[in-house]
Amino acid sequence: MNKMPAFIDSHCHFLGMGYSSTLIQLQEVSSIPELLDLLRLHSDQSMIIGRGWNQENLIEKRIPTLSELDKVSLDVPILLIRTCGHVVIVNSKMLSKIQLEGKRLDPSSVPEEGLFVEEDIHLVYNCIPKPTKSDLLRYLKIADQICLENGVTKVASDDFCIFDIPYETVIEAILEAQDSGQIHTSITEQVNLPSKELLEDFIKKGYPNKRYSKFKIGPLKLLADGSLGGRTAALHKPYSDDLNNLGVLNFNDEELVELIQMADDAGMDSAIHVIGDKATDQVLKALKAVISSSKRETHRHSLIHAQMVNMNQIETMKKYHIGAIVQPIFLNSDLSMIKDRLQDRIQETYLFHSMYQSGITVGFSTDCPVENLNPFENLFVSMSRTSLKTPKLKPHLLNESFRLEEALSCYISSNLEYIYEQEQIDYIMVDSLPNELEIAKIPSIQVLQTVIDGKVVYQKLNL
Template sequence: MKLFYGGTIYTMQREGHKVKAVLVDDNRIVALFDEVPKVKAEYIDLQGAVMFPGFVDTHIHLVGTGMALASVNFKDDVSIEDVKEKLRAAAQQLPRESWLVCEGYNDNQLKHRLTRDEIDELTDCRVIIKRVCRHAAIVNSAAFSALCIEDEVQDMDGGHFEKTEGRLNGWVHDHAMDLFVNASLNETVDSLARHMERAARGMHAVGLTGAHTEDLGYYNSPENVLAAYTQVFGKNKMQLRLNLLRHYSVFESVADYVFTDWLKKDAMKFYADGALGGRTALFREPYSDQPDTRGLAIFSQEELEEQVQRARHHHSAVAVHIIGDKACEMVLDAIEKYPLRSGHDRLIHVSFLSPDLIARMKNLPLICDVQPLFATSDFPWAIDRVGEARSRYAYAWKSLTEAGIMLGGGSDSPIESFNPLKSIDAAVNRRPFDAQNQYFTEECLSIYEAIQLFTVNAAMIGQRPENGMIKEGYLADFTVLETDPFTAEHIGDICNKMTIVDGDIVYRR
């Protein structure tokens, strides 16, 4: 047995509830104490640290996160010259016909939008540079040639090829981008396993004990992805509790896979629209900064309803990517027409809402899977993109909470940092970490509400009734922080000290 003591222990059973010690037998919590007891156990002194139920990220791409940790990434670059130099240096290490896949390009931050011709001047490799939202990318001429795509190409369902005066300029969106990403992939079970292990180590280091991930539809073989999951995760392996969302393109093909408590099956995932950065998020009204477009519908209304019906046929919930208000309206129409008999549907992101949509949502069996860091990344330029009026209900976490709609907290890593303390900070303060301006503070969550996103709520959303609180009979998953977030000046700067999964210490600082 192990006894955790010597710090502040928040149970999350209710706001402010604390105990002095927690006794664990094997992987279960067997007792809580208001004073440190004398018991026959291994005493683990928290040394003044702060313990919570294990933090869980409700929306991540585990394989993509592992790949991004080892790839060329432009997310922290502040000048286009730095981007070009990094790209040139990486390309010089590769044979001419290799694919060079880069991450994290942010044209809003860099104040520059790369073109195909600029990349052509740097390298003959086949280049894909994913925009930070991962719903758009810039590719070069060698990439177009590899796929035999020429200027005459037409847009595809759910995908857009940008052109300037009739010539492809290199920017590809959503399903059009997927063509290039899929062509670049050559992953084996072992390489996928390495990506997963790399991501899991990083997640343990920031205090994550579990995650809801979506990887099955992207690496040309869902069977290989599942084999890698099985190889990496479990007791006496990498200990991370995972819920696996099942991409609509492979939903039936993974139906016979035997899921476990470490690898739990979850809803059918699909997309209703694109992303705000590339102006493919779908809105009721045109973009304020580009009035000739309202965004991109990945599916028609009829096709959306067919996807919901398909999930219902398999007694499954749906998990739908939604950014714009029109996309949300279409999805609500579909799930109202084909209601879920038990459980809850999952609306992912729901970045831009309105009072009428929230009123409809509160009457449905659904939860919202929100990404607090989107607000810190997207403001203030999001206001320029869609206007002040629509921005009032952007990232409307407090309005959703007050409507009685449960929220889970996710990062969408590798799009945003998977450090949950940064997300909690964003949910509470709604401002970039290096800025003073807060945006629409009426939508800020309290610190307790923000921590609930990653503990109590995450467990309920993941249908894991033995997680989310420190309570007798619950699983011994804990996150131990160096500083108390309820009193810290900067929550996002708090460091994780220790991570415990299934009663085992998997990370110690």
């Protein structure tokens, strides 16, 4: 057995990870008829919820439709969440439930074709039965197990918007799960409170920067736009495969500055989801304004994802000490679609090594459950710039590859900045060390043991 430091994941959805593994898994589905057959197996449920579809993996290369889902059931509500979590398709039964329960809403905000994107997804989630405390504890326990099996002992995680429940219910559940020893992973919360009212309430109650034993309140988390796969990332010029579409900005400029400023005044950093080039410009402008007027001497603001950040924007990030929390593993799913979406613009995408070389603090993460939590798969993609899902495709900008030591430093020491810790003493035992293997074998490394505070918290069976 070989010993190495345990991994830190600087952006995932811990609660969502546990929850989504209890849903119907659609990641491997390769056609719409296969998807419908899989859903039919669950038609005895009171609501059919699937997660992880991606139209790029379907031979039809399109999103399933409401009328196709109606062929599975007209009586049971069905909702299917795209792999990115930014697009949801529902059947007629679910649509009428949303229209009924959302009476207060403007009817034009409920799309007749059953396709919901970005903020509107809340209309769908509001109709899912709310989880009980014991459901939450069960999801947290499953997530903990996933972390420990993968050799991840600390995460920065966005959990407040997974369900339509008060953020304090989530905090209570995490604390109860940790205090009762049901979960072992350290969690730094990326505080997803996208409205002034909620953030005000949070600040008034004294939550900013609160520290419990293995749970701490981290930065404000906002989502400035959507995803490239779902064509909701905000672009300056239309999607090359959808010429009327520029994606979606979730805030206007003033709203964004106001939220970041409120958090900054309360001593909180901001970690902002940004994918499209237009969203990047908007967020950098907002962060620059807040940093210039802030009374805080140091900050750890960061961009999460940063997939379309060009060299000029990298300069700006460097100048203002704005960090990058990136997911090399996104190429696993994105490699098959980015050329269609962006054509020549792909030359300035996923420039993670350029960010690293310029001196920006680059932290690696997976955004699990968007991609697998497996750090060895992520290391592999960061080094090879190829996709494990579509290995025949050419690597994306090979000159952006990381060397192993660089990639490991992004996964461990750089990520300490994003979980507000000084050191990582947790460790794992593995069957082979990555530096002893050729790159192609790295994804198959097995975690045999995970050790936190000197205690073995995970042991692989059948050693």
